[in-house]
Every structure is written in C-alpha cells, then in structure tokens.
Amino acid sequence: MWALFAFQLFTGPDMAAPPEVLYTFLLGGSLTVTALSVWEVRRLRGLHGITLRTALGR
Numbered sequence: 053m054w055a056l057f058a059f060q061l062f063t064g065p066d067m068a069a070p071p072e073v074l075y076t077f078l079l080g081g082s083l084t085v086t087a088l089s090v091w092e093v094r095r096l097r098g099l100h101g102i103t104l105r106t107a108l109g110r
Contacts, residue, residue, distance in 0.1 A: 053081060053082045053085045053086070054082050054086075056081075057078055057079070057081070057082045060078055061078060086101075
C-alpha cells in the first residue's frame, strides 16, 4: 500500500482537487491498512500468543 502511495505522490494527481484533499486521500488508505495490520498483530499476540516470528516459522 505504501508503494502505491509513493507512486501516486511522484506521478502527480489524477484529478484537480485542493492539495489538502489529495493528500488526505493518499495518506488515508495507507494509514488505515497499516493501523489495521498493527491492531491485528497485537490482537493475535494477546489472545493466542502468536507472534510474527512464530507465525513465520522462525
């Protein structure tokens, strides 16, 4: 998701909108996906004792 954010940031906007609106939409998706991923990892560790290291088999 962050790669898509960087691509959109450097290629320029696809539509005419104020910069505040463009950057809000660009950051909104990436930050939401990141926040949900962090929440899910913490939830797995707290409820089931699964860490990223054990989930990856290391």
